[in-house]
Amino acid sequence: MLSKNMFNKTGLLSKALRKSCGMRLARQMRTENGSYFHNPGTEPLTVATLGDVIAETAHKYPGRVAVRSVHEDLTITYEELLNQADSLGCALRAQGFQKGDRLGLWTHNCIGWVVGCVGAARAGLISVLVNPVYEKAELRFCINKTKLKGLMIGDTLNNRDYYGMLSTLIPELRTSKEGFLKSKDFPNLTSVINGGKEKFSGVCSIGTLISNHKNNADITKYGSEITPEDGSLILLTSGTTGEPKAGLDSHIGVVNNVYFSGIRNSFNEGHPVVCIQVPLFHALGAIVTLLSSLRHGATVVLASPTYNIAANVDALCAEKCSIITGTPTMYLDMLQYVKRKGELPINLRVALAAGAPCSPQLIRQINAQLKVESVKALYGLSETTACVFQSLPEDSVEVVAETVGYTTDHCEVKVIDDKGNIVPFGTAGELMVRGYNTMIGYWDDPVKTKQTLRDDGWLHTGDKFTLSEAGYGKIVGRLKDIIIRGGENIAPKEIEDLINTHPDVIDSQVIGVSDERLGEELCAVVRLHEGTAFTIQELTNHCKGKLARYKIPRMLKIMDDFPKTVSGKIQKFKIKELVESGKV
Secondary structure: OEHHHHHHHHOOOOHHHHHHHHHHHHHHOOOOOOOEEOOOOOOEEOOOOOHHHHHHHHHOOOOOEEEEEEEOOOOHHHHHHHHHHHHHHHHHHOOOOOOOOOEEEHHHHHHHHHHHHHHHHHHEEEEEEEEOOHHHHHHHHHHHHOOOEEOOOOOOOOEEOOHHHHHOOHHHHHHHHOOOOOOOOOOOOEEEEEOOOOOOOEEEEHHHHHHHHHOOOOOHHHOOOOOOOOOEEEEOOOOOOOOEEEEEEEHHHHHHHHHHHHHHOOOOOOEEEEEOOOOOOHHHHHHHHHHHHHHHEEEEEEEEOOOOHHHHHHHHHHOOOOOEEEEEHHHHHHHHHHHHHHOOOOOOOEEEEEEOOHHHHHHHOOOOHOOOEEEEEEOOOHHHHHEEEEOOOOHHHHHHHHOOOEEEOOOEEEOOOOOOOOOOOOOOEEEEEEEEEEOOOEEEHHHHHHHOOOOOOOOOEEEEEEEEEOOEEEEEEEEEOOEEEEEEOHHHHHHHHHHHOOOOEEEEEEEEEEOOOOOOEEEEEEEOOOOOOHHHHHHHHEEEEEEEEEHHHEEEEOOOOOOOOOOEOOOOHHHHHHHHHHOO
């Protein structure tokens, strides 16, 4: 059910009422025929755009700090965020951007990223969240795939030179007029913007664009063009082919996912200060943490431009953070860091673990060692905006440790076998999802969209799950051939294709092997030509500069032949078993 009246609604049901009413309604909606569950929610969906609901928050809390960037030593209030975002949005429209044009955000965590994302939403543009560690080939694919009209970059870091890489990819950039780029290889890209303070030839400064368009009254006209069903964000997700798929999520999907997710994380209670550890291009960083915080009026803390455990812990203490989100790997690092440092003034109310499967032992360690009042789990996909399952406020540590949470509001889930039949509760199968939060589709890829999203609205997750009668999900494994290393989704084929270009390599298989800190570590298993040798250093050198660093395997194994089926298909799971058992 959709209700226009929900747009201005600020009253919230009490926790006790949410629990009793929500659980009762949801249980009425389950089926006796097997693993199907529907949570109809206790509140109607909000029919609004992302730009509208953030403006609503800004009008409600104008002087409250929206973002505190520790590493930039910058603080921006909600009123300032809205004004800067509206000015940037008007500046881009003045440069010729039209409704639905794509603005790529290719930079580290910074206030410019936030202003860019909100500005795009306010002006009717679609933000494309680009991994800041992409190398040239990956960036080239992304620009062309989504037909970016604009690209925001960041100031130069010690290990990231955005402008240097981009100017080698686009040689016309250095001599082009700001906002009027004409590139032979990227005909759609007309504007490059720096979200920081450095000046680059051919690049617009975000500060100048904002300053030149302070009279941003036209934003109302641009906003009126957008409907809640329009596309809002594109998240790039690795596919089994190795090329990223560009999942397009709607305004209504983002607006409601951040609302209901935020309530379960208690972003709506008091004035929480939320520490973001995850890169903002990631759904956990952008949607579950940043935009959910902005929807509910929380203050977001950006401790460091890139992941830095010391900076994150320092920010927890200095900025008095009450909520933190992160991947399991980040929490492992934090536990080890805090153990070395001893007693620290950390006072966390909520710690959310998501982005990769989290072990029950780690959930219990977070609760015990960090003395967090409430540890929570979450499961979602870029294709489902973000959240599908999430812990409820009243869930015990044991429930959080053993499940990924309870079905999110207004969402249907079911578990099926390989023939498409619903399996009994507690039986493993593929998780399917249907609801307001499923993506519009993969950008410019109807074939892959149809493979993932059925005509009846059910979306294939490719993940192996069990579902309880109470509506809680549990990850059993992954059906799709994706490796999750420290929260990053990695497609093996892309890496294998590159390794196979080495003259000494006949064939390669990249697998994920169990790793205590990262969840999985990349291992390349190769077959070599007779009389040749191949070392891990040679492998690294071969991949360096062609793949993002996190995609380069840290382990190398040599095999004479790969196990295969009768039909000749390589059995990757058997290779994994041989490596993890020490037989290879």
